[in-house]
Amino acid sequence: MTIPTRAAGLDALHDFVPRAGADYRRDRNHDLGPSRTNVSGLSPYIRHRLVTEAEVVDAVLDRHSLHAAEKFVQEVFWRTYWKGWLEQRPEVWRRYRAEVRELLAGDLPDGYEDAVAGRTGIDAMDAWARELVDTGYLHNHVRMWFASIWVFTLGLPWQLGADFFLRHLLDGDAASNTLSWRWVAGLQTRGKTYLATTENIARYTDGRFAPTGLATDARALDEEPFPPATPIPDDEEPSAVGSRVGLLLHEEDLEPASLLAQLGSSAPPLATAAVVADASSRSPAGASSLVVDFTAGAVADTAARTHDADGGAATILDSAGAAAVLDWAAAGRLDSVLVPYAPVGPVQERLDALRPALDGAGVRLVAVRRRWDSRAWPFASRGFFPFKERIPGLVRR
Ligand SMILES: Cc1cc2nc3c(=O)[nH]c(=O)nc-3n(C[C@H](O)[C@H](O)[C@H](O)COP(=O)(O)OP(=O)(O)OC[C@H]3O[C@@H](n4cnc5c(N)ncnc54)[C@H](O)[C@@H]3O)c2cc1C
Structure with missing residues (x-):
């Protein structure tokens, strides 16, 4: 069972680090069954940023040279690459969403x-x-x-x-x-x-499976072309936040300490903090109970680690809808809500709907994008191979 806490994610990282070099390079493609040690199993933590990509790469490079751990580090950067690529082509996600809705309804x-x-x-x-x-x-x-x-x-x-x-x-x-x-x-x-x-x-699979009757030919599917890529927009200037600022965390980024540390001395004192997630927004058919429970556990863990300027614990919002956020903002008399930047996906859709609702109530929504993303995403404009060339430079920074 994957325990949905940051502490469990850091423990899993700590256990895996010794195997991230030559062992990973040699064994990573084998799947010998559910109790695996040849891959990290960190993806649920990284996906929710219970543990960040920077922490994972730092821990691995504390133990191994980049040369020795190159394969593992590249895999972590595959995630960054895909996110940066989609960020520049949001229409690919929108079309996928519409097609899934249509297919499931028919x-x-x-x-x-x-x-x-x-x-x-x-x-x-x-x-x-x-x-x-x-x-x-x-x-x-x-x-x-x-x-x-x-x-x-x-x-x-x-x-x-x-x-x-x-x-x-x-x-x-x-x-x-x-x-x-x-x-x-x-x-x-x-x-x-x-x-x-x-x-x-x-x-x-070491002979566990040898299915017969598989297709012997894989002809590429076809689709209507997409509009040209749009460049990654510049970061919002977080110093422009107001005087009563609330922090609203969501399931794309549940590690507030390093996010706020990135703002340095311009990090505002937090009047209040909240955490909200909606795993079911991943699909028109919702999400499995395992996913819903994992996400709820991660939210509870994050709330317990997150405090406002007076040491008050973060609130867990019971709905991700705009109304619940507006109520929370009104109760805290907020003029700004700081959120981790949500990349293209369901949370971004939610924040896009929330922004005008908050605006109407005189509250600004300000997104903070991590440096990890801001530095790497612009290089994800073409294939992974040119992107890969940038990894040593990105890691050095
Ligand atoms: C069809 C398909 C669907 C996938 N869907 C997802 C998904 O929804 N979410 C997801 O995180 N990964 C997805 N992957 C990528 C990859 O399979 C998983 O990240 C990986 O299996 C997670 O196991 P791990 O943590 O043990 O990986 P490790 O091998 O230990 O890698 C370390 C970390 O690097 C990242 N990573 C590794 N491989 C990839 C990859 N190919 N692409 C992107 N990131 C990678 C993950 O964050 C992972 O935790 C998908 C791959 C395929 C082929």
């Missing part, structure tokens, strides 16, 4: 119910679907095989597979999930698909 395609219930008759797929639902996690290689078989063998819409993942993964993330599914389907790197094969699955 007649579900033949084979869909069997695929999500683990009844395809392909033993590996069925075991993985059950593992996802029961644990909220799948190994990276399994995610690739699963997505490939979903799209090319079962012929199901990639959007419904991505939605199934997003509803059940504890680390379910708008950018990493959507763009990885698009990559498998040949939409992300146009024309380049990922084909799962019996031999590769047998090799990397």
